[in-house]
Amino acid sequence: MRGWDFFQNQILGMKWLNEVIGSGLSAIGLHISNRWTGSIQFFLYDVIKITILLCFLIFLISYIQSYFPPERSRKILGGFHGIWANMIAALLGTVTPFCSCSSIPLFIGFTSAGLPLGVTFSFLISSPMVDLGSFMLLMSIFGWKVAIVYVVLGLVIAVAGGTLIEKFHMEQYVESFILSAGKVDIESPDLTQKDRFIYAKDQMVSTFQKVFPYILIGVGIGAVIHNWIPEVWVEQILGDNNPLGVVLAAILGVPMYADIFGAIPIAEALLAKGALLGVVLSFMMAVTTLSLPSMIMLRKAVKPKLLGVFIAICTVGIIIVGYFFNFIQPIIL
């Protein structure tokens, strides 16, 4: 496993970067045993590491996503039935590009094509929660075991959530204008390889510009936690001593929205200070999956009751996953 460890630690984790920064700081007279210097080292290392990962990941993922426009997903999903459709929907949600202002047209497009409500919701749940970016990011920060379990559980929540919504026969809670819209078959334009690279590059640049402030804030908070917050505080509220840590994390996380690249350094620091893995991951899931802007958008397409059920299913799912991660923490980390 030595080759993989090297990949995990040096390529994904960029531990060498931490060493370089440490040496650099020592060379100008600052000792890393000093609290302030320790914070600076952590700050520089994390910001640079996350920025490099961000640029690389967004580019790669946007390129892959250019092959899966929603029109194509809709066509693919039309061919599946029952729980298979939910599973494929959850998988496609992972690779389809998603902007919150697309969620309503997409919802409408899927529904008017006759796709079952549950299938559309499996797609909507997995899209923000599970994506290639978070997968690779988690792999680099927490290791491949955590990353794979996270993705699998996220997909399970998406499939279960969608299936439940369908079992509750909530079609009546979709806004009527959507149900009366006819299906329009529209072909999305074909892209050349060059188009795809340009698209990927543009996504990388615009995401970087949008997310960089959050990375700085996230790493800043992480650095403060890393060097200034006593372990005892973290352990009491988020560690072994608090059986409700996961619930707390999920409930706090749901109304908040943070980009996953900004949330990761905070999660990393809390984990190092004794927070349980499940608490930290459920906070991250809650923060990225549900957000006020996307709920407001979704409300235009579905009535309050359905929206409420959607939020409840996501929250409960996240809580269950959180406890599961706490449980398997000893074997997986």
Added chain:
Amino acid sequence: MEIKVIGAGCEKCGKLYENVQDAIKKAGCEAEVERVEDLIEIVKLGVMTAPSLMIDGKLVISGRVAKTSEIVKLLK
């Protein structure tokens, strides 16, 4: 030429609209630009992503902000 800039009002949609205006000036052509922001209208067109661009009824940009230069090429 009939151009439709489709999007339910997020900043990306605004950017695409700006780029379209720029492109029309640069290409120097006659075009009628319409902003489709109403969800029902977007549904009727069958568009599923935002922002998107339709020229004379054909979907040419789907779900992304195209640069002015790219739009100029499409207008010609």
